[in-house]
Amino acid sequence: MDNLGLLLWSYYKYKHLYRFKSRKQLEQWQNRKIRSFMERIVPKSRYYSKLYAGLDIGNWQEFPMINKQSMMDNFSDLNTYGIEKEEAMKVAFEAEKSRDFSPQIRDVTVGLSSGTSGNRGLFLASPSERATWAGAILAKALPDGIFVKERIAFFLRANSNLYEAVDSSRISFKFFDLLKPIDEQVDELNKYQPSILVAPPSMLRILAERVEDKSLIISCKKVISVAEVLEKIDNEFIRETFNQTVHQVYQATEGFLATTCRNGTLHLNEDIVCVQKEYIDKASGRFIPIITDFSRTTQPILRYRLNDILIEKREKCSCGSCFTAIEAIEGRTDDIFYAKAKDSDKMVGIFPDFIRREVIMTSPQISEYKVNQVSTVQLEVYLKLEDGVDTDIIKSMLSKNLKKLFDDYNCCVPQIKFIDRYEPVKGNKLRRIERKFDIGP
Ligand SMILES: [Zn+2]
Structure with missing residues (x-):
């Protein structure tokens, strides 16, 4: 056939x-x-x-x-x-x-x-x-x-x-x-x-x-x-x-x-x-x-x-x-990230899938990750890498990629802070991409 x-x-x-x-x-x-x-x-x-x-x-x-x-x-x-x-x-x-x-x-x-x-x-x-x-x-x-x-x-x-x-x-x-x-x-x-x-x-x-x-x-x-x-x-x-x-x-x-x-x-x-x-x-x-x-x-x-x-x-x-x-x-x-536009007071939404994409495209050696947006100007990132990988290189690449993403959206670029561990809250579903603050209506 x-x-x-x-x-x-x-x-x-x-x-x-x-x-x-x-x-x-x-x-x-x-x-x-x-x-x-x-x-x-x-x-x-x-x-x-x-x-x-x-x-x-x-x-x-x-x-x-x-x-x-x-x-x-x-x-x-x-x-x-x-x-x-x-x-x-x-x-x-x-x-x-x-x-x-x-x-x-x-x-x-x-x-x-x-x-x-x-x-x-x-x-x-x-x-x-x-x-x-x-x-x-x-x-x-x-x-x-x-x-x-x-x-x-x-x-x-x-x-x-x-x-x-x-x-x-x-x-x-x-x-x-x-x-x-x-x-x-x-x-x-x-x-x-x-x-x-x-x-x-x-x-x-x-x-x-x-x-x-x-x-x-x-x-x-x-x-x-x-x-x-x-x-x-x-x-x-x-x-x-x-x-x-x-x-x-x-x-x-x-x-x-x-x-x-x-x-x-x-x-x-x-x-x-x-x-x-x-x-x-x-x-x-x-x-x-x-x-x-x-x-x-x-x-x-x-x-x-x-x-x-x-x-x-x-x-x-x-x-x-x-x-x-x-x-x-x-x-x-799904958790949309929000950042302030560069040239106005408008808040711009960035889809979680794009954040996710930046992480996975940065390196195939990232085996786990968590990206939290803790405020409109700060991201918190946790990475688990495969053994023997140069952590600093990956972190700086990811940092650059995430900042570029915000920049591409014409948004104020956030600070990125890497954290060494995160504790999932028991009973909560795991969200690898998570916005941790409320955005107005
Ligand atoms: Zn039915």
Whole structure:
């Protein structure tokens, strides 16, 4: 099958074919899928072959878990294409730097994410996986199906030719670079007139403000929040301004994990990934997802423990889906930093993802970090580096990069203070990028 054929087949499967009457039926189906998937894929991955040596696939639910760390540590052996980690890293890094997002190794797309844990994740997708992914996302996110014309505006930190797989004659797709100034984006949006608007909630909020002051005049039929936690307060503001439910797509390097149904309830995509729940607090329904993707073959994701904490919804969703309904994603937070503009009293917002980006682009040897904005003129930075790294060089590079970021935003450049340790407050969720002071209304 060619890639368009695959896309359409995938669309059809996720839209019409995979229908389940009950949890039991779904779980039996998943179990069958995963067993045959593992039988086929595990022998092709040196890493999993070794990890699962001597184990009975019938018992896959109990297999050893992996996480981002072990996936990255064993990247070269884990993927089934023989792609070396160093090569993939280099290609993805170059793409971020040049902002030319068509990096491939042979025909495999390579992407880099900052990740929720602060560690970068690499992902690989073959052309057929890209087509399948595009079909799935269209099936789950398009309000009126694939045969109605749509114009999709997509705000992202980094484009990926993963997304361009979606571009076709009916569905037009435009990437908006989050690094560009907001006024430019508003002009472009006014011209483009998207029917579907996809952006991180912090950006949706800014766009909603532009709708309120009438500098942005668009009428979208669907607004989709991605990449950051959709906080209640933002959700309400965006919903009221755009006068519609704010939908969500929850996607990570690890896979296409959840989407909202027509009611706006977030459901796990259990027709793509199997999610085992490691409860950390059963009473409140908080759990850590352990995911097994039974469609990705280039970079198999099996029994992978995410860093996110999800909260299960108690009540059944009235849409009738038997896929687990999610109350909230607790683990991904967004904290916009604010600084005073150089030439006025205006406060300018800087997205956490940009701070994050500066940190991870400074050095691949930063294994952990925390950046707090303690006031509009001061940042506090904690770094944990790999052994044997010259700390002072990295600190001075990061300092320079962060200052440049503020400068690029035409903001007063903050003081940067490095701290040797930080104590996470027990019970609080970990926020690697955190604003520690309140900003006026
Ligand atoms: Zn629902």
